[in-house]
Amino acid sequence: MTRVHFENRSGIGLLTLDSPETPNSLSSDFLGEIRQAVESLPALDVLIITGVGKSFVAGANIKEMEALNPQEAKEFSRRGHEVFTAIENLPCPVIAMVNGFALGGGCELMLACDLRVASSRAKFGQPEVGLGIIPGFGGTQRLTLAVGPAKAKELIYTGRIIKAEEALAIGLISQIAEPEELEAAALTLAQEIQKNSAAAVGQAKRAMAQGLAEGFEAGLAAEVERFAECFEHGDQKEGMTAFLEKRKPAFGGK
Incomplete structure (x- = not known):
């Protein structure tokens, strides 16, 4: 059992x-x-x-x-x-x-x-x-x-x-x-x-984990990389377009 x-x-x-x-x-x-x-x-x-x-x-x-x-x-x-x-x-x-x-x-x-x-x-x-x-x-x-x-x-x-x-x-x-x-x-x-972008939440988790494991400077470097990677995902475009259009975003998942 x-x-x-x-x-x-x-x-x-x-x-x-x-x-x-x-x-x-x-x-x-x-x-x-x-x-x-x-x-x-x-x-x-x-x-x-x-x-x-x-x-x-x-x-x-x-x-x-x-x-x-x-x-x-x-x-x-x-x-x-x-x-x-x-x-x-x-x-x-x-x-x-x-x-x-x-x-x-x-x-x-x-x-x-x-x-x-x-x-x-x-x-x-x-x-x-x-x-x-x-x-x-x-x-x-x-x-x-x-x-x-x-x-x-x-x-x-x-x-x-x-x-x-x-x-x-x-x-x-x-x-x-x-x-x-x-x-x-x-x-x-x-x-x-x-309700938020799962892709963005995951990137935030990765950046914070790297900073905790490797120190502040490594965390800042990780943040730059994870921030940039968000712009490779459709959720970035959808989230910002929805904001400008004053509507709720329809995120596409991971």
Whole structure:
């Protein structure tokens, strides 16, 4: 029985992690299922990732990790990196719809997404040091990019769990919604993105990713290239013509 479900809602994809008995903890097998699902996605305008039950993802599977030797631990970490990098590198924007606990590997999965919308009941943290380890699925790097070095060090060194209000205040998430309104909030955000040129949104994502990975000057150079490439796509002509004609553009997709 699959633990990863996909639904295409007219160009907005919904990828749901469904292993509530664990609760959604990331074992090697589960990571493999997520990677397979991500690699099988059709072309989308936006992807939303969420979980079933009380957890977005409660963390990595501690029962599996407890018995690992150093070489096996290295492979486990690399597997998480590969899956989350695949999510991060998707051409479309990815929204984490955080329905509950996003701890350890769950926080790291969320950080691999472009945008994060969370339930008011959600909780976040990187509590790995309390287990004698460090974040191993990208948390030491992506959390620093998301909230800055000082706050990232505070959260990782203390292992402190924070609530949604604090997560919003430090920039870890971008929106809070009541649990019953969470899906609507995530879909509204996705639809706001979808109404624009998918080609242009994708180019913006590429430029920002390059700047984050390679530094400010490289990001500026990437912006010049991605800006110019927009003029090779029909959406540029349509968008500007529609603006001048005072009508809504009819973008042609990717």
